[in-house]
Amino acid sequence: EAGVVQSPRYKIIEKKQPVAFWCNPISGHNTLYWYRQNLGQGPELLIRYENEEAVDDSQLPKDRFSAERLKGVDSTLKIQPAELGDSAVYLCASSLGAGANEQFFGPGTRLTVL
Amino acid sequence: KNEVEQSPQNLTAQEGEFITINCSYSVGISALHWLQQHPGGGIVSLFMLSSGKKKHGRLIATINIQEKHSSLHITASHPRDSAVYICAVPSNAGNNRKLIWGLGTSLAVNP
Numbered sequence: 001e002a003g004v005v006q007s008p009r010y011k012i013i014e015k016k017q018p019v020a021f022w023c024n025p026i027s028g029h030n031t032l033y034w035y036r037q038n039l040g041q042g043p044e045l046l047i048r049y050e051n052e053e054a055v056d057d058s059q060l061p062k063d064r065f066s067a068e069r070l071k072g073v074d075s076t077l078k079i080q081p082a083e084l085g086d087s088a089v090y091l092c093a094s095s096l097g098a099g100a101n102e103q104f105f106g107p108g109t110r111l112t113v114l
Numbered sequence: 115k116n117e118v119e120q121s122p123q124n125l126t127a128q129e130g131e132f133i134t135i136n137c138s139y140s141v142g143i144s145a146l147h148w149l150q151q152h153p154g155g156g157i158v159s160l161f162m163l164s165s166g167k168k169k170h171g172r173l174i175a176t177i178n179i180q181e182k183h184s185s186l187h188i189t190a191s192h193p194r195d196s197a198v199y200i201c202a203v204p205s206n207a208g209n210n211r212k213l214i215w216g217l218g219t220s221l222a223v224n225p
Contacts, residue, residue, distance in 0.1 A: 041217075042200065042202075042215030042216070042217060042218065043157070043213075043215060045212050045213070048212075056212070091157060093157075102147065102159055102162040103147070103159060103213070104159055105149070105156065105157035105158065105159065106156070107154075107156035108154075108156055108157070110154075
């Protein structure tokens with residue numbers, strides 16, 4: 001069974017440019033998470049979807065970040081415009097449901113903003 | 115004080131050694147996750163457990179709900195076990211089903 005797929009794996013952009021990350025969760029997983037992980041820190045939840053509904057986006061910087069999961073499967077996370085401080089690893093995870101259900105993580109996208 | 119604390123923060127071992135990583139938490143939980151993160155970012159879920167003990171290959175995880183403590187053991191450690199091991203528990207505060215993450219234990223196994 002395929003795991004969580006993310007692309008690209010690495011992205012280098014200049015500040016003020018837009019960037020988008022894509023995630024394909026494990027088939028059948030209705031809960032999808034986007035995390036940001038800064039160097040030396042634990043992942044920080046940006047947004048959680050239950051199917052196509054964003055049920056927790058309290059930590060998403062809405063002035064420049066947006067996300068969508070239109071058909072309740074794949075999801076994209078966008079930053080526009082990117083800032084130097086956005087350099088981090090962006091992780092996507094999925095689970096059968098929220099709460100105590102086991103989360104399965106993708107390989108992450110390492111973003112470097114120059 | 116973090117709600118999830120891990121020890122040690124860093125650990126260096128020789129190949130073949132038995133390794134123990136500890137996790138203590140202060141919140142009520144229904145389950146606890148152990149995850150592994152290699153350099154490069156990818157996170158792999160190792161265990162999710164709510165009681166007792168689970169074993170997968172050379173990895174063993176135990177949890178004591180009453181003491182709010184869990185341990186991750188690696189038997190016959192190998193250099194490929196070198197990674198950051200993270201303990202995480204779900205927070206049910208309000209409607210936010212977030213994971214509360216420990217800061218991780220960085221393990222280096224030398225040949």
